[in-house]
Amino acid sequence: MEQHLQSDRPGVARHGSRLGKRLAPYLLISPGGLWLGIFFLVPMLAMLSLSLQTGSIDTGFRQTWNFGVYPHAIGEYHKYFLRSLLYGGVASAATLLISYPMSYWIAFHGGRRKTTYLLLLLLPFFVSFVIRTLAWGFILSDEGILFGTLKSWHLLPSSFRVLNTGTAVVSGIAYNFLPFMALPLYVTLEKIDRSVVAAAGDLYASKRETFLRVILPLSVPGIFAGVLLTLVPAVGDYVNASILGGTENHMIGNIIQTEYLYNFNYPLAAALSFVLMAGMVIGILAYARVLGTREIEEYV
Amino acid sequence: MPDIDVRLERVTKQFADTVAVDDLSLDIEEGEFFSMLGPSGCGKTTTLRMIGGFEEPSIGTVYLGGRDVTDLPPYKRDVNTVFQSYALFPHLDVFENVAFGLRRKKVPKDEITARVNEALHLVEMTGFGKRKPSQMSGGQQQRVALARALVNHPKVLLLDEPLGALDLKLRKQMQLELKRIQQEVGITFIYVTHDQEEAMTMSDRLAVMRYGKIEQIGPPEDVYETPATEFVASFLGASNLLDGELGRQTDGNTAVQLAAGSSVTVPTDRVPHDLYDTQVKVGVRPEKITIEADRGDPAPGFNHVTGLMRMATYIGVSHQYKVEGPGAKELTVYVQNLGAAPAPSPGEKVRLVWHPEHTFVVKPSAPLTQEEEVE
Numbered sequence: 001m002e003q004h005l006q007s008d009r010p011g012v013a014r015h016g017s018r019l020g021k022r023l024a025p026y027l028l029i030s031p032g033g034l035w036l037g038i039f040f041l042v043p044m045l046a047m048l049s050l051s052l053q054t055g056s057i058d059t060g061f062r063q064t065w066n067f068g069v070y071p072h073a074i075g076e077y078h079k080y081f082l083r084s085l086l087y088g089g090v091a092s093a094a095t096l097l098i099s100y101p102m103s104y105w106i107a108f109h110g111g112r113r114k115t116t117y118l119l120l121l122l123l124p125f126f127v128s129f130v131i132r133t134l135a136w137g138f139i140l141s142d143e144g145i146l147f148g149t150l151k152s153w154h155l156l157p158s159s160f161r162v163l164n165t166g167t168a169v170v171s172g173i174a175y176n177f178l179p180f181m182a183l184p185l186y187v188t189l190e191k192i193d194r195s196v197v198a199a200a201g202d203l204y205a206s207k208r209e210t211f212l213r214v215i216l217p218l219s220v221p222g223i224f225a226g227v228l229l230t231l232v233p234a235v236g237d238y239v240n241a242s243i244l245g246g247t248e249n250h251m252i253g254n255i256i257q258t259e260y261l262y263n264f265n266y267p268l269a270a271a272l273s274f275v276l277m278a279g280m281v282i283g284i285l286a287y288a289r290v291l292g293t294r295e296i297e298e299y300v
Numbered sequence: 301m302p303d304i305d306v307r308l309e310r311v312t313k314q315f316a317d318t319v320a321v322d323d324l325s326l327d328i329e330e331g332e333f334f335s336m337l338g339p340s341g342c343g344k345t346t347t348l349r350m351i352g353g354f355e356e357p358s359i360g361t362v363y364l365g366g367r368d369v370t371d372l373p374p375y376k377r378d379v380n381t382v383f384q385s386y387a388l389f390p391h392l393d394v395f396e397n398v399a400f401g402l403r404r405k406k407v408p409k410d411e412i413t414a415r416v417n418e419a420l421h422l423v424e425m426t427g428f429g430k431r432k433p434s435q436m437s438g439g440q441q442q443r444v445a446l447a448r449a450l451v452n453h454p455k456v457l458l459l460d461e462p463l464g465a466l467d468l469k470l471r472k473q474m475q476l477e478l479k480r481i482q483q484e485v486g487i488t489f490i491y492v493t494h495d496q497e498e499a500m501t502m503s504d505r506l507a508v509m510r511y512g513k514i515e516q517i518g519p520p521e522d523v524y525e526t527p528a529t530e531f532v533a534s535f536l537g538a539s540n541l542l543d544g545e546l547g548r549q550t551d552g553n554t555a556v557q558l559a560a561g562s563s564v565t566v567p568t569d570r571v572p573h574d575l576y577d578t579q580v581k582v583g584v585r586p587e588k589i590t591i592e593a594d595r596g597d598p599a600p601g602f603n604h605v606t607g608l609m610r611m612a613t614y615i616g617v618s619h620q621y622k623v624e625g626p627g628a629k630e631l632t633v634y635v636q637n638l639g640a641a642p643a644p645s646p647g648e649k650v651r652l653v654w655h656p657e658h659t660f661v662v663k664p665s666a667p668l669t670q671e672e673e674v675e
Contacts, residue, residue, distance in 0.1 A: 195387035198354060203401035203448070204375040213400075217391045 051270035073271040077255055084251040088235035091173035095230050099182040107189035125179050133243045136172050164246030172240035181226035188222030224291045232280060252276055305330040305488045306351055306456055311360030313346050320346040322512035333482050335491040335499040338509035339672035344492045352458050353377045365455055380449035381458040386441045388433040394444050395429035401452040419451035439470045456488045475501050496536045508532045530581050531665035540631045541581040556582045560626030564603040566659045580661050586632040588658040594649040602653050609648045619643055
């Protein structure tokens with residue numbers, strides 16, 4: 001009798017599953033959470049602490065709460081921060097302008113070969129980042145295959161050069177981060193309901209108006225993601241500047257690298273990294289506000 | 301004689317290796333609720349898309365209001381479309397969705413506001429202007445899609461299975477609603493559907509299509525009562541069809557010799573002339589048949605066959621019977637539930653009786669393929 005009653009009570013069985021339901025989200029995020037906790041948060045705090053230490057590699061570093069390193073880092077190196085932002089920004093804009101028509105074409109006119117085109121787009125990126133950048137250096141070099149030929153035909157003045165200029169760095173970054181822009185753009189454009197595009201045509205919108213009033217607004221989430229994915233790594237990048245930029249076009253990443261690996265000024269390198277990160281976070285929050293992530297959720 | 305609003309003249313549409321629409325001619329009158337009905341792949345949607353300008357005919361001419369529009373893009377035609385998936389702009393609110401066409405046409409602001417509100421009122425969506433499409437149910441989105449098309453006062457409204465995504469109850473409600481709106485605005489509606497009941501409920505005239513051709517066109521009653529082919533008879537409603545051959549004519553009646561032995565009569569004016577000396581199917585609708593016990597002599601002047609009651613199903617408003625008729629053919633009978641006589645039980649021998657006026661003779665058609673049934 002007692003047993004019979006218990007087995008019939010739905011609350012008992014439900015209790016267990018309800019607990020499971022409550023725990024499920026935490027269980028699901030715990031691997032990622034742990035990962036980030038150990039490999040991101042802990043080193044971050046260690047870096048923060050390191051930036052406030054003084055000393056040298058020989059005598060050792062001691063925690064002295066030297067907050068003065070931050071004004072120093074900004075005052076001394078603001079030029080590199082600004083240059084990084086400029087290069088990263090221009091490169092991201094260039095990537096957007098190059099990727100959009102390409103992604104648009106694949107998404108809307110790729111037909112059955114969409115996957116092939118995407119593969120072709122990604123193919124160069126199967127080659128190592130550094131090798132690719134070196135190859136760009138080869139192409140952009142003063143007497144190289146491209147400019148050397150043009151100069152020999154007297155189409156360019158012999159003083160013309162691209163390698164070891166800001167333009168080389170920006171074009172290198174734009175090239176290297178192309179897939180991070182093209183893929184999110186492709187995904188959002190591909191997802192746009194074709195009947196919505198047809199509806200715009202039916203409601204008297206010309207091709208241009210259809211693009212400006214319907215397709216472009218609906219692809220904003222892709223633009224947002226693409227810019228985020230290119231701008232953030234681009235600003236912090238040092239490979240392009242060191243391979244394509246020569247000595248005159250260092251970005252903040254090069255400075256951090258030099259301070260860390262060659263000058264052993266760990267506190268300064270840590271402080272510079274922190275300023276860069278804080279600046280990016282603030283910038284991205286402002287950017288997200290403008291393009292509105294809440295709006296983005298509504299499109300989906 | 302009302303004006304012709306839409307005219308298709310010998311239109312053919314060929315895709316890579318299939319002919320979607322085959323030498324089709326069609327006149328649709330002004331203010332008419334016209335439906336195109338047929339199985340998957342019959343060419344109804346392609347025909348609609350050619351009227352809308354989304355598809356160009358391979359051969360033939362499309363006229364709208366007497367003007368040749370064959371080569372004009374959709375936005376240059378006085379036609380609007382309600383899409384199957386509603387196709388509302390997800391980034392715009394209801395007001396802006398409805399105003400979209402008017403804004404493109406550079407209608408003055410005050411007039412836009414007035415016309416949008418009027419259109420929302422027409423579809424009973426007043427007060428929803430600030431909602432986003434994602435915040436509305438399927439039925440509400442459908443109403444907005446309708447308002448968005450009607451607000452432009454098109455000559456013709458094209459509807460491509462607009463109720464396909466709604467559940468049955470809402471669909472029935474929207475069918476009546478669509479009919480009301482069409483009568484209120486007086487615009488020509490061209491409606492594409494594979495749902496025969498939907499087409500019959502709303503249409504002034506309908507065309508039953510198959511293989512890119514029109515099998516039969518006319519008011520729903522005519523097509524239902526006098527189907528022209530076996531395909532129409534079985535696609536539009538249910539039919540009982542028996543194999544036979546046309547025989548002697550006497551006093552305005554024609555005898556049909558059934559393959560299974562006995563014979564039935566049909567008024568001669570209900571027999572298409574080109575069917576003499578060919579194999580035909582003779583048919584009768586399930587609700588036109590009465591069931592009697594197989595005793596005594598059948599009443600003279602009526603058609604009758606005998607059969608074995610196989611299954612009786614109670615559906616509330618009616619009883620549905622499956623009877624094994626001549627040649628082991630399964631026949632269906634609907635009897636309205638008047639609560640009078642006790643229902644015949646399975647295993648009984650019965651006689652099915654119907655009036656010759658309710659008999660029709662059709663040309664045999666190829667059965668529906670699997671592809672045609674997919675929708």
